[in-house]
Amino acid sequence: MTFRVRAPASTANLGPGFDCAAVALDLWNELEVSEGGDVTDPEHLGVRAFSLLAAHGEWSFAFTDRIPRERGLGSSASVIALGLVAACAVTGRTPDAEELLALGVELEGHHDNLAATLAGGVCLTWNGRVERVADNPPAVPVALVPPGTVSTAAARAALPEHVLHEDAAFTTARAALLGVALATGSAELFAEALDDRLHEPHRAANAPLLAEVRGDLPPGALGATISGSGPTVIVWARDDALDACVSALAERFPDVDVLPLPASPKGAHAL
Secondary structure (H helix, E strand, O other): OEEEEEEEEEEEEOOOEEEEEEEEEEEEEEEEEEEOOOOOOOOOHHHHHHOOOOOOOOEEEEEEOOOOOOOOOOHHHHHHHHHHHHHHHHHOOOOOHHHHHHHHHHHHOOOHHHHHHHHOOEEEEEOOEEEEEEOOOOOEEEEEEOOOOOOHHHHHHOOOOOOOHHHHHHHHHHHHHHHHHHHHOOHHHHHHHOOOOOOHHHHHHHOOHHHHHHHOOOOOEEEEEEOOOOOOEEEEEOHHHHHHHHHHHHHHOOOOEEEEOOEOOOOOEEO
16 A cells, blocks of 8 residues: 655745744655555654654655755755655544644744645744635745755854844834735735844845845845745745746846745645
């Protein structure tokens, strides 16, 4: 017996939505689980996730990785989601995003990417809760993926222990505005919400493209954000100007992968 599952990439934080806002993206990792055969390394992240719900010893695992690792696109969250959803498939369980999030966060370390990967669409998460607020954000994500990598641990180490009151107030206002923009689908409010003073200034060295793009936005772009911990930067393009935005970015950054990655309304699932 064989089961196949897939799980999407994701972009987290969305500027001021630090550790709570994320969008599932149309870029997929896959897993095929088969009875018998050679058992994959039990320390593999996806196998460890699978083992939280099912015994892995009688199964073999074949992973297909399409999401770049350590680039801020939720690759580890996708692998964890693959293991969890595959375990649900082999045991006949119906996947529940919040239940799987509670299990998987012990491996992932934070909730935002994993919530969107499991539930799909645009998600907000807090205290283990998942609120799926929309199928799509008010703009199309275009990922600028440079060749370097950044570890999440290194990016978090760059964050200060304390922030200025004015920076906290600035970001709180933008985060509230972000929630309204995502829930209503307002492109205008979304563009106003994409600035942050809580984490992005301290991670700027890990995502040098951010300042360059923000200093001269391409045609049709509403704004730009660091994707997760970086180094990937997301340029948020109006749907009716996507092609022009992608062309301008590709011409401007020839050494960077420019990937239009529409939001995926669907999260991790069995095929």
